[in-house]
Amino acid sequence: MIGEEIEVLYEIDSTNEFLKKNYKSFHDGAIVVAIKQTAGKGRMGRSWYSPEGGLWYSVLFKPKIHLNLHVYTKIFSIAIIEVLRKLKIKAYIKWPNDIYYSGKKICGILPEAVSVNNRVVAIVVGIGLNVNNDIPPELKDIAISLKDILKKKVKIAYLLDSINKHAWNLLISYRNETENITKIWKKYLVPREGDKIKVNVNNEIVEGTVLKISEDTLYVDVGGKAIGVQSIHQIID
Numbered sequence: 325m326i327g328e329e330i331e332v333l334y335e336i337d338s339t340n341e342f343l344k345k346n347y348k349s350f351h352d353g354a355i356v357v358a359i360k361q362t363a364g365k366g367r368m369g370r371s372w373y374s375p376e377g378g379l380w381y382s383v384l385f386k387p388k389i390h391l392n393l394h395v396y397t398k399i400f401s402i403a404i405i406e407v408l409r410k411l412k413i414k415a416y417i418k419w420p421n422d423i424y425y426s427g428k429k430i431c432g433i434l435p436e437a438v439s440v441n442n443r444v445v446a447i448v449v450g451i452g453l454n455v456n457n458d459i460p461p462e463l464k465d466i467a468i469s470l471k472d473i474l475k476k477k478v479k480i481a482y483l484l485d486s487i488n489k490h491a492w493n494l495l496i497s498y499r500n501e502t503e504n505i506t507k508i509w510k511k512y513l514v515p516r517e518g519d520k521i522k523v524n525v526n527n528e529i530v531e532g533t534v535l536k537i538s539e540d541t542l543y544v545d546v547g548g549k550a551i552g553v554q555s556i557h558q559i560i561d
């Protein structure tokens with residue numbers, strides 16, 4: 325199960341860093357929740373704003389057979405989207421792995437592997453969901469919290485429990501057929517295969533049709549030529 329073993333910390337630099345350092349002391353499926361993080365991390369050295377009121381936590385996986393990190397990201401993305409949809413929030417996954425509502429980010433996911441002598445010994449998946457926290461002025465244009473969408477506070481314990489139960493069910497049902505996880509992930513993805521989008525190619529904005537989507541590349545048909553887009557920053561909203 326995910327979250328059967330749970331440690332709640334009032335304040336920590338980053339729950340991902342904490343679990344990566346202390347993975348030996350916890351079992352598979354353990355979670356570490358922080359009321360606030362002082363150095364929450366995003367991808368590629370970016371920082372994650374994590375004051376009191378949000379849901380900031382990491383999940384530890386120590387399976388016998390490791391799945392690709394993408395699989396964990398997809399499982400949690402799907403679980404979070406489906407839990408939010410139960411609350412009537414029409415969230416979607418903005419390729420490759422951010423959770424958005426109406427053009428603004430509500431949640432980010434950061435999977436990391438812990439390796440010893442080039443062997444993966446544990447996987448830590450960090451989840452940051454804006455729940456009852458305020459969004460600072462500098463992020464107001466790009467971020468939103470559930471409290472702002474619903475105009476009321478949401479119980480964090482309910483979210484934590486529902487996301488973890490749902491993620492666990494997905495993991496157990498599909499860990500041997502991960503192509504089915506990709507299928508569900510694609511259902512909630514924006515853009516989708518067939519959508520028309522604008523992309524920045526060598527500083528030129530061109531329009532094209534999405535041909536195929538994978539975790540790390542979006543193939544776009546631009547005037548009959550397939551172009552691989554690797555970064556979200558190449559897509560023009």
Ligand code: BT5
Binds near residue numbers: 337341429430
């Ligand atoms: C992510 O990174 O979206 C992954 C975030 C993972 C955070 C969790 S919290 C628990 C665990 N412990 C950690 O230390 N981390 C994980 P990325 O795609 O790189 O997005 C980072 C960017 O999102 C920043 O550069 C800001 O522009 C924006 N951002 C920062 N804080 C935000 C927030 N609270 N809500 C929405 N956007 C935010």
